[in-house]
Amino acid sequence: MGTENLNRPNYPLRPAATPFAAQQGTTPFGSSGPVVGSEASAFRPAPPASSQFQRPPLSSGPFVGSEPTSFRPPPSIRPNDLVRPPPPSLSSSYGPPASGFPSSPAPPPPSIGQVPPPRTSLTGQPVAPPLTRPPPGQVPLTQPQPPSVPMGSPPQSLKMGQPNPNIPLRPDQQFPPARPNAQPSAPLPGPPYPTARGTYQPAFPGYPNAQPSSVAQAPPMQPASFPLQQGGFAPAAPPAPFLGRQRGPVSGILPSGLYPGNQVQQHGITPPIAPSQALAEDFSSLSLGSVPGSFETGLDVAALPRPLDGDVDPKPLAEMYPMNCSSRVLRLTTSGIPNSQSLASRWHLPVGAVVCPLAEFPFGEEVPVINFATTGIIRCRRCRTYVNPYITFTDSGRKWKCNICSLLNDVPGDYFAHVDASGRRADLDQRPELTKGSVEFIAPAEYMVRPPMPPLYFFLIDVSISAVRSGMLEIVAQTIKSCLDSLPGAPRTQIGFITYDSTIHFYNMKSSLMQPQMMVVSDLDDIFVPLPDDLLVNLSESRGVVDAFLDSLPSMFQDNMNVESAFGPALKAAFMVMSQLGGKLLIFQNSLPSLGVGRLRLRGDDIRAYGTDKEHTLRVPEDPFYKQMAADFTKYQIAVNVYAFSDKYTDIASLGTLAKYTGGQVYYYPSFQSSVHSDKLRHELSRDLTRETAWEAVMRIRCGKGVRFTSYHGNFMLRSTDLLALPAVDCDKAYAAQLSLEETLLTTQTVYFQVALLYTSSSGERRIRVHTAAAPVVADLGEMYRLADTGAIISLFSRLAIEKTLSSKLEDSRNAVQLRIVKALREYRNLYAVQHRLSGRLIYPESLKFLPLYGLALCKSAALRGGYSDVQLDDRCAAGYTMMALPVKSLLKFLYPNLVRVDEFLVQGEEFDITRRIPLTAESLDTRGLYILDDGFRFVIWFGRSILPDIARNLLGEDFTGDFSKVKLSLRDNEMSRKLMTILDQFRATDPAYYQLCHLVRQGEQPREGFFLLTHLVEDQIGGANGYADWMLLLFRQVQQNA
């Protein structure tokens, strides 16, 4: 049920340690008294007190808010494990104890109390107080917080980080009821468990101790058992509390009554065998088994892990290698690089990296710029690696050894500095390239094939009737005009325009003119450019003409009745104009291209194609023209951003291809109406125009001997096997790559990665941004799991899955995601399940605790969800293109949006806490509440049915009873409205890449509620897709097969 860190539990479990015994006792309590008794005795082998101490820390560690995610207790803690001798059988106890900690302040879970009290002794902590034993049946609940007292106490209490805790926080919510529901929903438990249990029990007999907890079944026994436990446990006390906490949240939620003690069980961890090393492993588990005879499935919905703290940066690597570049730039799916191909093949998740080469750095941590004017850029002669913090100087500073290929290079005379005995250069302080993971070199002329290009923006604007009517044209013209002053690269910036409907209009903007001259070309079959120059002009010279043009643009086409769109020919014309320089092409397309080359048909969303082999053809460009154009654009350093606005089918699949292979991006505004979407378009267009952009860039990732990047995923085109061509890059784009091992066995201890992006800055300098990172090579699968990074894995998964939808069915793609998660968990299970007797629980590494949830969310994302009727084809393709480029953090937020309740804050005026997120399930929603859902792309503001009319009136004025699809949220002159706007601004500030438009939704207002909100509640069952609990059970069942 609850996720628990098995680790801790394990410890306790271990018979050796006295503390454990205590813990066990605790568990037992929770689960079932009876067993415990027996076990308790078994455990007795009280370990030294010391062990106990250790534990507490451990437990505390995990609990602690700081590192909720990382279960790994600090190393120091580990010792405990070591200390503990082979714990005979740990029973799962921990899990059960979960009840314990009242991570959440409010409900001190009774469970906690149970366990700890008896044990108090060892830690010396005040555990004792909570001794109260629960009634046999419900043991767990009884004791409230005693746990808090226990050792770990201070930190622990604070740290609520874990998911569970969160839950508890909001007792008021419906969770309690929820659980029951959830459980029913999960059918699985019934069948699977029985078997599982069967196994269990037998096992237990072996280990008397362990069983109790897991078994829990015999309630009557409990009383007796307790005593035993206590005796045994006494020392253990401290740990127990922890356990309690973990569970705590859950327990708080659950009415004790609901749970038969049994359910709780965690069978845990019986590590009789475990050598100290194994013990050190920590893992988390979720007990899914229900006790035979109980009604509920064993799954406690509230205890499922949820990323309510958002994405947490992977820490271990940064601590190991402080000179690595930031995780904003480079994230490895696992920081432990497998040392052999066989190990890599057992790791069923991708091995690779997600790179965001131009990630924004917070103020004060900007990337240092280095000019090697006198020496030339220092690179390895053989592998061309750039100088970085991991190179070593030898021969008293005259040579340096490349960290990637180990070649000894000469140090150029001008770069020479004395090296002291420890190998440290005397001038280290003045050499940021030798101390920082991210640096930027100014590149000399050798790095240019032509003079650095000026920033160039070219606009290709649809002026057909729909573009004018929707107001798109006007907003675009205004926005471009307002951005002219802030375009990067002044005074070199170049700009140009083409508009088109059934003909193509060129504009001569020569600086000597007062007004732009329009030239119309109507021969679509043989496009030519009417003027050799002056279609593309220097902005600062022709500013007056450009201003005049933008001012008159909307009125020029005001009465245009043309419905055709000669998109293909216009695209070719733009290409001809731009091909001299390259640059950025922004396309504003409002209808389906209907004339000339590249016209598309209304192939529409054919329901008959779904589920057949033809399904994927809907998602790939129909006409090879688009791929060919994209290739040509990239060749000439042109990046394409596509803005699509149509309310009808526009074949984003084809149009998006242009962005995909040119390093661009697709913005899609279905049914654009300037009255509704203008803010969004303004913000996103101006961000696109004004953000710092790197031009005519190429990127390469180098890595050490024995490993190689074999595939790349994202929006770019490969220029050679490992060189990404990126006509324009900015901070909102990330690229993923997968690694493979070339040698059967890696002999090095460390693998280095170096990302180098060679680009032209807007100021006209050629620069190289270099990011270097090191990662350890590991020989142990468990270590790989420990160092895994869920965010990077999910990012790679989503890219792979989306690519798969281009060649096979959606269903296949979703299954592939599921299969990989199952394989990974099964492999992990094989590592630990046997020795720990975890048959009734799903175990997973702490580092991957959110993987199943994100996997589920990925399958429910617009790009992969359902079939024909669930998502419009264009929406699906647009989401796919967008997700291919998103950095990790934005992707995770998109998959598991933030949901926060704001009405209390509006009414009472307490300080709003932006991090108080709640689980994404309909059960989190209170009909009296006002909620904001933020997925990074839009806000959905949900008004509960029985919300105070005051709130609605204050926020919406007198419209509050009207049709929400027509109501616009705007700042009103009252406190509540101002507060809400502040909150929204706060949210927007966290993610400036897109503008989040507010969609107001009233509870029960279909289909809007379904479309905007319910599809984002990824933990619920939507349209045939599993809910979270069902999904976990499904995974569990599959993991068990052939396990």
Added chain:
Amino acid sequence: MGDVLAWLLFFFILIALLVMIVFQLMCLADLEFDYINPYDSASRINKVVLPEFITQGILCLLFLVTGHWVMSLLCVPYLYYNVNLYLRRQHFVDVTEIFNLLNWEKKQRLFKLGYIILLLFMCLFWLIYNALEDDEEHHF
């Protein structure tokens, strides 16, 4: 004598096919080792794709017309594959995805190469066989 000439013709057509396929493979190999860029590589390969398909079709047809139906039958799978590719519009190399498809494209062409070499040997056999037979007739 006619038979010998026919086999000689088949032999040269096969050599032509062989050359075209080897050329494509060379382009792919050059691409892999970064000697040429994907644009050039793709356009060079795409230039010979259709000639290759047509030549192969003609060969198959000629076998049939000249009554060598066993050889013709041997050519059919190859022809069927090509036609299939063509109908699915996958016969050209896709510049944008060329690196992801590199292995597949190479494998496909290596198979074709093996296939052609097999046919070439059979063709040689029949050529020599017929020539010897002609020779024997002269003797009598």
